[in-house]
Amino acid sequence: MKHLRLGAPQVVWIGLVLAGLVVAFSVLAPRTFPTSFNLLNLVSDAAILLLLATGMTYVIITAGIDLSVGGVLVFSAVSAAKVMEATGSLALGALAALVAGLAWGVLNGVLIAMGRIPALIVTLGTLGMSLGAALLLTGGVDLRAPTELNLGLGLARWLGVPVIVWICAAITAALALMLARTRFGRHTYAIGSNAEASRRGGVAVRAHLVKVYGLAGLLAGLAGCLSLAKYGITGVSAHSTDNLQAIAAVVIGGTSLFGGVGTVAGTVIGVFIPVVLQNGFQILGVRPFWQQVVVGAVLVAAVYVDQWRRRARDH
Amino acid sequence: MTPLLEVRGIDKSFGPVKVLHKVEFTAYAGEVTALVGDNGAGKSTLVKCVGGIYPIDDGEIHFDGRPVQVHSPRDAGELGIEIVYQDLALCDNLDIVQNMFLGRERRRGPLLDEDSMEELAERTLSSLSVRTVKSIRQQVSSLSGGQRQTVAIAKAVLWNSKVVILDEPTAALGVAQTAQVLELVRRLADTGLAVVLISHNMNDVFAVSDRIAALYLGRMAAQVKTADVTHAQVVELITSGRSGDLGLKNGVTP
Numbered sequence: 001m002k003h004l005r006l007g008a009p010q011v012v013w014i015g016l017v018l019a020g021l022v023v024a025f026s027v028l029a030p031r032t033f034p035t036s037f038n039l040l041n042l043v044s045d046a047a048i049l050l051l052l053a054t055g056m057t058y059v060i061i062t063a064g065i066d067l068s069v070g071g072v073l074v075f076s077a078v079s080a081a082k083v084m085e086a087t088g089s090l091a092l093g094a095l096a097a098l099v100a101g102l103a104w105g106v107l108n109g110v111l112i113a114m115g116r117i118p119a120l121i122v123t124l125g126t127l128g129m130s131l132g133a134a135l136l137l138t139g140g141v142d143l144r145a146p147t148e149l150n151l152g153l154g155l156a157r158w159l160g161v162p163v164i165v166w167i168c169a170a171i172t173a174a175l176a177l178m179l180a181r182t183r184f185g186r187h188t189y190a191i192g193s194n195a196e197a198s199r200r201g202g203v204a205v206r207a208h209l210v211k212v213y214g215l216a217g218l219l220a221g222l223a224g225c226l227s228l229a230k231y232g233i234t235g236v237s238a239h240s241t242d243n244l245q246a247i248a249a250v251v252i253g254g255t256s257l258f259g260g261v262g263t264v265a266g267t268v269i270g271v272f273i274p275v276v277l278q279n280g281f282q283i284l285g286v287r288p289f290w291q292q293v294v295v296g297a298v299l300v301a302a303v304y305v306d307q308w309r310r311r312a313r314d315h
Numbered sequence: 316m317t318p319l320l321e322v323r324g325i326d327k328s329f330g331p332v333k334v335l336h337k338v339e340f341t342a343y344a345g346e347v348t349a350l351v352g353d354n355g356a357g358k359s360t361l362v363k364c365v366g367g368i369y370p371i372d373d374g375e376i377h378f379d380g381r382p383v384q385v386h387s388p389r390d391a392g393e394l395g396i397e398i399v400y401q402d403l404a405l406c407d408n409l410d411i412v413q414n415m416f417l418g419r420e421r422r423r424g425p426l427l428d429e430d431s432m433e434e435l436a437e438r439t440l441s442s443l444s445v446r447t448v449k450s451i452r453q454q455v456s457s458l459s460g461g462q463r464q465t466v467a468i469a470k471a472v473l474w475n476s477k478v479v480i481l482d483e484p485t486a487a488l489g490v491a492q493t494a495q496v497l498e499l500v501r502r503l504a505d506t507g508l509a510v511v512l513i514s515h516n517m518n519d520v521f522a523v524s525d526r527i528a529a530l531y532l533g534r535m536a537a538q539v540k541t542a543d544v545t546h547a548q549v550v551e552l553i554t555s556g557r558s559g560d561l562g563l564k565n566g567v568t569p
Contacts, residue, residue: 183422190413198406201404201417201418261408
């Protein structure tokens with residue numbers, strides 16, 4: 001029971017679905033799907049979304065939601081590109097992206113925890129504000145990343161795996177550990193489970209919420225910087241559904257929208273299911289639009305299972 | 316004998332409504348003090364003032380003979396005052412150990428020290444002779460009402476607390492579970508804690524308490540030894556604020 005958080009039943013169940021998909025595609029397309037080239041493509045596609053989804057996992061476990069991640073990502077990417085252009089320093093640009101992300105996240109947290117405005121409304125507002133601000137800064141035209149960034153960090157590999165993937169994997173692993181085994185993580189669960197009980201127990205609930213939304217913003221900022229490096233452009237119009245993709249991944253991974261339940265491990269699987277489907281369908285020549293249909297169905301099924309388990313528990 | 320907890324002349328208003336009028340209240344170590352009163356008499360408000368949830372308008376709180384300031388639940392906790400609320404305030408999605416240590420988790424380096432927390436939780440539960448839970452790693456959502464109450468009480472005594480205040484601990488329980496919880500309440504006092512039991516149930520009050528304090532419309536009608544009064548007298552104190560020589564002298568009207 002001690003490692004409950006690492007091995008909750010839904011994680012196992014959804015992990016089997018992912019394994020089943022990988023096996024099925026490997027059998028159907030043995031020459032193209034299970035190749036190291038293709039699998040690297042897979043993790044590469046998933047890496048940046050993984051950062052957003054990990055931050056979203058923390059937020060949703062507190063029974064909150066963050067719709068602003070896509071806008072914050074774009075704003076951070078634009079900030080980074082602008083600063084890199086102005087100063088010529090990649091490090092300062094990266095720093096600008098992190099600071100911008102953190103600032104939007106803290107703003108979300110302060111409005112939600114101190115201003116007592118529902119998270120859905122606050123983050124819908126900051127989604128519009130951050131995306132709008134990014135468009136104002138760029139005039140609606142994508143900025144290019146400095147070539148050194150794109151060719152350096154963007155395409156660099158270590159042990160054959162893109163550096164960006166290593167970065168995202170390391171951060172995700174650290175945050176998984178933090179959620180499962182530290183006081184910060186424990187308080188995240190407690191707040192989502194019963195905020196009033198946490199407050200009476202001495203947990204600084206509001207400050208904790210600001211930190212959680214700040215973390216989600218910081219990760220979106222980092223994602224903006226890495227996305228700029230990977231694709232070479234700020235992608236001002238490419239991230240309008242990032243928030244929904246991240247939420248879908250988190251929920252598919254067994255995190256409850258009611259708060260108090262969830263794991264980063266589940267989220268990792270939840271990120272990979274849509275990516276594997278997309279990739280597999282492309283290889284098999286199935287029209288890629290089917291991916292959206294299937295992911296939608298998986299999402300609904302995951303929430304249904306969560307509800308069903310809650311009902312079973314309550315009786 | 317100096318009381319462990321002494322409340323002197325507390326006033327508390329919510330806007331224009333005065334809820335507590337110069338309330339005096341004492342609780343002694345090793346005793347169960349029952350706090351009784353009708354709905355709206357101010358029992359919960361008094362407790363929340365002592366627990367640091369509500370700031371008091373006037374009056375003093377003395378702890379172990381010294382005047383103290385209680386501005387937050389944390390202040391109360393540091394003094395050794397723990398309150399078990401009626402709604403219990405447990406996190407359903409966390410297990411028993413996690414709930415008992417909520418907000419005061421032990422750490423080894425940056426990570427949680429699960430082993431030592433588990434051990435201490437186990438020890439606390441067995442010192443209270445609680446043997447009704449299967450595993451202390453069970454989620455709280457899977458426990459019965461009496462078990463949840465037990466966990467909430469065990470959580471309160473885990474912290475070397477000196478005063479434990481229980482708000483209607485048996486209100487939602489069946490007969491057998493009520494008996495178990497009352498037994499636990501008595502054991503707490505026998506280990507030297509000052510226990511304050513808020514209750515509506517006269518049977519419970521007479522079964523476990525050493526003293527009874529009766530609130531009437533925000534005033535302390537009387538604080539007496541349980542052995543010195545009858546059932547009927549206490550009911551009178553609750554309903555009219557006076558009973559013979561006991562209680563408020565001047566007629567009090569709402």
